[in-house]
Amino acid sequence: MTGHGGFAMFDPFCAGPVYMFVEELPTFLLALGSVFPAFRTDLGFGVTFFLLRLVYHSYMLLYSIYLGADFTVPFMFTLTLALHVYWFYTWCVKYGWKLIWSPKTAKADKLT
Numbered sequence: 001m002t003g004h005g006g007f008a009m010f011d012p013f014c015a016g017p018v019y020m021f022v023e024e025l026p027t028f029l030l031a032l033g034s035v036f037p038a039f040r041t042d043l044g045f046g047v048t049f050f051l052l053r054l055v056y057h058s059y060m061l062l063y064s065i066y067l068g069a070d071f072t073v074p075f076m077f078t079l080t081l082a083l084h085v086y087w088f089y090t091w092c093v094k095y096g097w098k099l100i101w102s103p104k105t106a107k108a109d110k111l112t
Contacts, residue, residue: 019060023052042095049091053084 026049033040061077 023057025052043099046088046091046096046099049084049088054081054088057081057084 026045029041029045029048033045057077058081061074061081064073064077
């Protein structure tokens with residue numbers, strides 16, 4: 001992937017995957033929390049996962065349809081989006097609802 005010591009200094013260069021690398025930010029946050037437990041952020045992971053892997057991915061799916069990309073591109077976007085929706089659902093069941101409506105949050109809501 002790198003040529004001449006820089007990032008992709010050759011032609012032809014396929015920029016498509018580069019636009020999707022931003023979706024790996026939640027994975028980085030998850031890994032960072034695994035290596036350094038003090039940096040674990042379940043809510044940060046969930047928010048970035050929702051924004052990048054669901055919202056941004058949906059935008060890229062619609063944009064590929066708008067551009068008239070070959071059938072394979074929207075099809076692959078749709079398959080991976082379905083997988084991301086499933087993963088986000090399982091995260092919500094395991095962590096998300098507890099983070100948002102935990103007993104601490106309920107007590108704080110009653111005090112205000």
